[in-house]
Ligand SMILES: O=C(O)c1cccc(C(=O)CC[C@H]2O[C@@H](n3cnc4c(=O)[nH]cnc43)[C@H](O)[C@@H]2O)c1
């Protein structure tokens with residue numbers, strides 16, 4: 001087995017708690033489309049495209065998915081993006097991601113998609129939208145998992161990528177029915193958030209919610225920029241918010257959720273060790289914390305493992321875990337009846353589990 005010692009193994013609280021997590025109905029708010037490609041799908045695509053440097057062998061793949069820093073992670077991420085070349089690749093990937101989520105009892109997920117990366121590689125924009133929508137509808141009918149989309153700007157690719165993402169997200173003839181939000185991803189260093197304000201303004205005017213990544217690899221000032229310039233309603237990661245008590249108080253007061261992805265932060269070396277992760281400071285300050293998986297196969301994790309990690313770091317029992325799951329429902333962009341349905345399911349599941 002390849003050494004993945006930089007990535008924590010399962011939170012391993014106890015077997016019962018793990019079984020509870022496995023069956024707990026959940027919502028996932030921060031998970032990337034290409035970053036969710038299973039090792040099987042990546043191997044299959046890599047075998048189809050021998051010109052790629054992505055290994056076909058799952059053992060070698062685990063090694064390939066061991067990152068020296070955030071920049072290295074983005075390089076590897078883009079090599080997997082390069083494998084997705086046809087609308088059928090897009091449809092298959094999306095459908096399989098939904099299947100993996102359903103297996104973990106995820107009832108609702110907001111999947112971050114970077115359409116610019118696909119259209120610039122030559123996939124037709126309407127065929128791309130048709131592929132994700134077809135997979136979304138099939139997944140809902142077959143697995144009962146509701147998918148929604150967040151289109152993100154890959155900030156390091158410049159304002160051309162921002163313009164293209166805003167166009168695809170706001171043109172009524174192109175934007176897909178499942179689109180609910182607008183994001184900003186990729187490296188933060190050297191990519192100031194305020195330059196993206198006009199694009200977020202357009203997306204918000206078109207009815208989309210604002211959910212940029214911020215404070216993953218830079219300080220709390222980036223989170224402030226995301227709030228004030230991009231009118232963020234949730235923050236992707238927001239890890240460095242812990243360095244600024246005023247920011248924590250602001251997030252708590254305005255119920256602006258943090259999309260916390262603990263294993264991701266260790267795998268990309270944004271945080272040194274799990275025990276140094278600031279999640280406890282967030283909950284202590286009253287911030288609405290949601291637990292997410294980011295790019296699960298690339299980080300050797302899944303959403304259930306992230307809940308197990310959170311249980312260990314926050315010393316949670318079943319009720320505490322159910323509250324975390326409800327946080328994600330509250331912070332989601334699902335409609336009120338949809339939220340109420342999942343909350344009821346979480347409550348029924350927890351009561352039944354704890355009944356003598
Ligand atoms: O597609 C391109 O051609 C391209 C050119 C230059 C830069 C980029 C990117 O920066 C793409 C970044 C890509 O990474 C995704 N992602 C996945 N996980 C994370 C994360 O933890 N933090 C930030 N970004 C992440 C993001 O959605 C972008 O698609 C692309």
Ligand SMILES: [Zn+2]
Pocket residue numbers: 030032185213236294
């Ligand atoms: Zn992310």
